[in-house]
Amino acid sequence: MSLGEPRRNGNGGGHEEENLPEVAGRERLAAPVQRTGMFGAKTSGDTSGYGGLRVRRTGPPAAERPYTDPGDPRTERFDAVADALEEALRDAPVGYRDAVERVVVDRGEITFHLRREHLAEVARRLRDDPALRFELCLGVTGVHYPEDTGRELHAVYLLRSITHNTEIRVETACPDADPHVPSLVAVYPTNDWHEREAWDFFGIVFDGHPSLTRIEMPDDWHGHPQRKDYPLGGIPVEYRGAKIPPPDERRSYA
């Protein structure tokens, strides 16, 4: 999924024309769709849900200033946050334009896509600057986009400012070949377990984490189960000598 392209599917208020069935249908057919399993199934016609139906489409495009949409009260503080972040990074070793790759405003939420090397520095400013004061980090979660070449693994952080009652999303990406993201445990100690979880499930290595070990899966587990290339189930279970295949390989009537 290439996130930089303009999106094809409309959403919400301003895109009503795009939502007309005829237009939406035409766009859907024109969109780069990769569909496997279930409808368009080649082998079993499996409707159990394990067929792995996939439909890929483009994500929301990068937003331009102003980020605040006067018609949407949820976006009220977005420009203020962006200004404050720009201001807070003025005396920092890294400038706003270097640190922030792009900004996405979608569905009343703002996402700052940061370059991973500057993540820790920006997070510290986000927490400490009086105009920002994102005291509470709601953890990090991984998302795996296998099609997003060179940026397959995303680490998504949600920050909440109790002082200003604002929330933002901070996202950073790393390639599969070099899955390293700096740890934010020093800034937000709550991320300790959340980073361990993202490592466990996605294989993102959080550099600087005090003890990056598996948290949900057993210590000797192989692979990172939430990645898209990891099958559901996938572990042959043995029961009284009979091998039970993983669920997504069970039904094959072909």
Added chain:
Amino acid sequence: MTTPTTEDYIDAAGGDWDEVVAAAQAGSAERLVVNMGPQHPSTHGVLRLILTLDGETVTEARVGIGYLHTGIEKNMEYRTWTQGTTFVTRMDYLTPIFNETAYCLAVEKLLGLTDRIPARADVIRVLMMELNRISSHFVAMATFGMELGATTVMTNGLREREMVLDIFELITGLRMNHAYIRPGGVAQDLPSGAVGKVKELLEEMPKRIAIMRKLLDENPLYLARTRDVAHLNLAGCMALGVTGPLLRASGLGWDLRKAKPYCGYEDYEFDVPVSDGGDVYARYRVRLAEVEQSLRIIEQCLDKLAPGPVMVDDPKVGWPAKLALGPDGLGNSPDHIAHIMGGSMEALIHHFKLVTEGFRVPAGQAYAAVESAKGELGCHAVSDGGTRPHRVHFRDPSFTHLQAVAAMCEGGTVADVIAAVASIDPVMGGVDR
């Protein structure tokens, strides 16, 4: 079993306690590493605590989780968005309605339907969430009592909770694992008799709360076990991401229902109980006060319940089958079956497509959070434009709060560990997902 000893610690990994004690006395070791759980009765399910003891004092408390990991988030990627509710309701099994609501709010945000949810559906959601808050808080108090050896607290708490579960059973058909809140609204309208049953609860519950208060508020034994135990201050809460009753017991009146209202919470009058004790007792007081506020909200819900639809008026999303409660339980409504099987071929096709394939959710990501009984329960949902989630992640409050065990317990006694963990009120189903 002989206890393995090394120069400076004794690993009490099981076996005869007398042998452990003897080994401790024989050697020069001062440290004792005790493995509490994963099946210890007072560890709230399969939680494992690794405690390093110096005498009675806990010098190091580490937490091991993952024993109840069921891969819910992974499984959801192989099911439709609607089927997701069936999974999420099983995460934190004491707060199923909150799980479902957080998930549905995220899906609705992705769909851009947030403002189109019918008013009646919102009121029912609030009603169910507040009932759920009551049941969850009573279980928190009950298990806490049980773990301290106060069986009456346990039986009373579970009895009070049962009143709520009866209502849940009447409304959703199940005591737990409801899958009642659905993207777009709720699965079905309130059955006849539900409002009466809720009114009964509103009448009875204040008496039950009074009993609980009489039993615990000034009980010297209870005070001795909870006052100044497992202290966590506001700075600690913020650093460790602690929210919910624990944060409010540390002096900050932060409540998402007030700060970021959802489901129409801005239209209800209620207070946010706060205490600055920061200890186990303060958390108990906050929880009980929250139960009282929940009753206030439920009362207002009944006033707001106006007739109307309970599912969004969008045939592309709204579940086509109107469920009906028959003599043999919950099932498809006979009218709907007659319509699709005998009346309209298009309706049948539509029903089939929506039920088997599911609805499409525009690509993008969304985060929705609710104030669950335990704290901020957030759902981060990512769609690739298909009929199944690309990724769904839950920020479960119990998961985050368990990190605070070390901060709460180190330096205290072993007995206080039990109180500390119980005051966090973790549910492993939610922690491990």
